[in-house]
Amino acid sequence: MTHDRVADVVARLIRAAADATLLVDAGGTIRVSNATAAALFGWADGALVGRCVDELVPQALRPRHLERRVAFAGQARPRKMGPGLATHGLRRDGSTFAAEISLSPWDDGSVVVTVIDVTERTLEQQAVAASEERFRATFEQAAVGIAHVAPDGRFLRVNRKLCEIVGYERDELMRRSFQDITHVADLGADLGLMRQLVTGEIEHYAMEKRYLRRDGEPVWARLTASMLRRADGAPDYFIAVVEDIDERRRSDDALRRLRAEMEQMLALHVATQTAAAIAHDLNQPLNAVASYNEAALRMLKAGNPRPERLEHALQSASEQAQRAGRVVRELMQFLQKGETTTEAVDLNAVVREALAIIQANGFGGFEAHVHLAPRLRPVQANRMQVEKVLVNLLRNSVEAMREVGIATQRIRIDVLTADEKEMALVCVHDSGPGLDAAVARRLFEPFFTTKARGIGMGLAVSRALVEAQGGRLWYEAGSGPGATFRFTLPFAR
Numbered sequence: 129m130t131h132d133r134v135a136d137v138v139a140r141l142i143r144a145a146a147d148a149t150l151l152v153d154a155g156g157t158i159r160v161s162n163a164t165a166a167a168l169f170g171w172a173d174g175a176l177v178g179r180c181v182d183e184l185v186p187q188a189l190r191p192r193h194l195e196r197r198v199a200f201a202g203q204a205r206p207r208k209m210g211p212g213l214a215t216h217g218l219r220r221d222g223s224t225f226a227a228e229i230s231l232s233p234w235d236d237g238s239v240v241v242t243v244i245d246v247t248e249r250t251l252e253q254q255a256v257a258a259s260e261e262r263f264r265a266t267f268e269q270a271a272v273g274i275a276h277v278a279p280d281g282r283f284l285r286v287n288r289k290l291c292e293i294v295g296y297e298r299d300e301l302m303r304r305s306f307q308d309i310t311h312v313a314d315l316g317a318d319l320g321l322m323r324q325l326v327t328g329e330i331e332h333y334a335m336e337k338r339y340l341r342r343d344g345e346p347v348w349a350r351l352t353a354s355m356l357r358r359a360d361g362a363p364d365y366f367i368a369v370v371e372d373i374d375e376r377r378r379s380d381d382a383l384r385r386l387r388a389e390m391e392q393m394l395a396l397h398v399a400t401q402t403a404a405a406i407a408h409d410l411n412q413p414l415n416a417v418a419s420y421n422e423a424a425l426r427m428l429k430a431g432n433p434r435p436e437r438l439e440h441a442l443q444s445a446s447e448q449a450q451r452a453g454r455v456v457r458e459l460m461q462f463l464q465k466g467e468t469t470t471e472a473v474d475l476n477a478v479v480r481e482a483l484a485i486i487q488a489n490g491f492g493g494f495e496a497h498v499h500l501a502p503r504l505r506p507v508q509a510n511r512m513q514v515e516k517v518l519v520n521l522l523r524n525s526v527e528a529m530r531e532v533g534i535a536t537q538r539i540r541i542d543v544l545t546a547d548e549k550e551m552a553l554v555c556v557h558d559s560g561p562g563l564d565a566a567v568a569r570r571l572f573e574p575f576f577t578t579k580a581r582g583i584g585m586g587l588a589v590s591r592a593l594v595e596a597q598g599g600r601l602w603y604e605a606g607s608g609p610g611a612t613f614r615f616t617l618p619f620a621r
Contacts, residue, residue, distance in 0.1 A: 138234070147242050152181045154237030156194070168245060170220035181241065186218045217243060226250040273349070273370035279326065279363045281305035293349060293372045295342040306368070311338035311346050312535050316495045318351070325355045326363050336373065336492075348377035413451040420445035470597055472506035472620040473514065475543055475552050482518035483541075489519075491526040494537035501544045507552045507617040509597045514617065517590045517601070518554070521613050524586065525558035528611065532561050551599070551616040558610045563603070571603050590615075 139160045142149045148165035150158050161176040169176065169184050176184075185193045193215075217227040226249075230242040273290030275283055282305050291298050294309055301309075310318060314337040321333040332354040338346040350371040356364045424441040427434070483496055507514075522539065529537040538559040546553035563571070572591050587601075594601040594615045601615035 138240075142240065145242070147244055150176065150181065150241040150243070151234065152239050152241055156181050159238070165243065168219075168243060169217060170223075184218055184243075186216055186224055189216060217245070273368075273372070275306075275368045275370070277306055277366040277368055279365070281307045284365055290370055293347060293370060294339050300342070309340050311340055313493050313537065314338050316536055316538075317493075320495065322353070322366070325353065325366070331355075336377070339370075347372065348374040413448040416448040417445045420448065470508050470510050473509045473511045474504075475507050475509075475514070475554065475617065476500040476504055478511060478514050479518065479541055479543060479554070482515050482522060485515070485519050486522045486526070489523075491523050494526060494529070494539050497538060497540040499540070499542045499544075501552075504543060504545070504552060506620045508620040509599075509617050510593075513593045513597070517593055517615065518556070520586045520590050521556045525556065525560060525611065528560035529558060534559060546616050548616070550619055552619060553614060553616050555604075555612060555614050557612040560610050562609060562611050565605070568603055568605055572601075 138151065142151055142160045143162045145162055146164065148168040149162050150165055151160035153159055158176050158179050158181055161174065163173045166173045166176055182190045182194060215227050215229055216224045218224055225245050226247045228244045228246045230244075232240040232242075234240055268287050270287060270289055273293045274287045275290055276285040278284050283302050286298060286301050288298075291301055294301065296304075296309075307315060307319075314335075317335065318337055321330070321335065324330045325333065332352065334350065334352045336348060336350050339349055341347050350373050352369045352371075354367050356367060358364045420441045424438055424445070427438045427441070479498065479500065483498070486492065525539050526537065536559070540555070540557045542553075542555040542557075544553050544555075545551070572587050591601045594617070597617060599615055599617040601613065604612040604614055
């Protein structure tokens with residue numbers, strides 16, 4: 129095929145090309161142009177032929193483009209120039225656009241030039257870059273700790289504030305997992321919530337937990353976690369926001385301890401005053417009973433010379449005993465101040481509320497395994513009193529586990545229908561040391577306690593409250609490790 133024939137074929141290919149395409153000779157003159165190129169630069173079809181290609185470049189960029197074109201002349205391989213090289217095209221009306229230019233060598237120093245308008249793509253890339261920069265700034269300068277965490281717990285990305293909270297340098301923290309710096313008492317609850325995030329049971333969660341600083345000291349923080357998923361729905365990574373609440377938590381703990389001490393002192397004072405009142409009111413009639421009985425015994429031993437006096441002594445002793453009984457009844461009526469008011473109560477809801485109360489009162493940090501009976505009928509009970517019973521049982525369990533230093537503290541709560549069918553049953557089982565038989569026999573005795581600072585009224589009062597509502601509270605012996613308490617309440621009719 130002759131040179132002219134080849135040139136004709138190339139010209140046809142250029143004119144048929146979908147992208148803007150030009151054939152430029154070694155001197156920079158446009159020899160062939162297609163309609164797409166003319167339209168892109170704002171010229172009529174064919175009007176670019178014979179013009180210098182430099183006219184299609186902004187004035188400020190022409191020297192640079194000329195240098196590139198000259199350097200490219202004679203090369204045997206194509207080359208691409210893009211907007212990253214500040215490459216732009218100049219339209220006939222003076223407007224410019226970001227361009228991607230491809231150069232392909234042709235014979236006698238000619239070059240095939242392909243031009244693509246990438247203004248929209250460039251703007252999108254700039255927008256993405258700006259967005260990423262804003263994200264980086266927000267991530268790094270946030271007033272709270274932020275981390276991206278892999279599904280296995282490894283840190284993928286951490287910000288400056290999180291490093292400050294836990295006392296690690298960034299590179300040190302990146303070599304660890306969140307499990308490595310979580311207090312062992314809080315790890316179980318955190319892992320359980322993470323599993324629910326992975327399975328999609330929950331979309332996010334928040335909890336107060338302790339991290340371990342680099343020096344080994346615990347620091348309280350509020351963790352809010354969510355999960356980012358891939359397009360196919362598979363877990364990608366967790367987003368963790370960590371707020372330092374150590375100072376506030378320590379203040380709250382100190383306040384709770386003070387409040388607990390005051391409540392204990394008040395309870396002890398009330399118990400002391402109650403015991404003194406009982407002793408005072410019962411002392412006189414009981415002494416009188418003893419005196420009359422002694423007199424009757426002396427008369428019997430002497431042969432009972434005067435039956436009317438013996439009868440008087442025995443009658444008086446009986447009257448004083450009845451008086452003592454009245455004192456006890458009146459005192460109980462005063463303490464109870466009327467009958468216990470009951471209503472239809474959602475027992476499952478009361479369990480959830482009791483757990484929230486025990487957490488708020490500083491007795492959290494344990495794994496709560498709650499198993500509630502679905503569609504459980506309401507019970508006939510006093511909501512506040514049932515709540516008090518549950519809080520007391522949960523608090524006793526937490527104190528027992530803390531006292532012996534159990535690392536992973538667990539409490540299982542079951543709500544179900546009792547064997548009696550007309551009663552609901554609540555079971556509270558902990559992973560503590562349990563109770564020996566001697567202690568278990570005296571658990572519900574008033575003023576019996578194994579605690580150094582207890583007064584021994586909690587379980588006695590709890591049993592009285594449950595029984596006042598038609599139920600029963602007891603300790604389940606021989607139910608495996610830990611302690612198990614159960615109580616029943618009647619279903620509402």
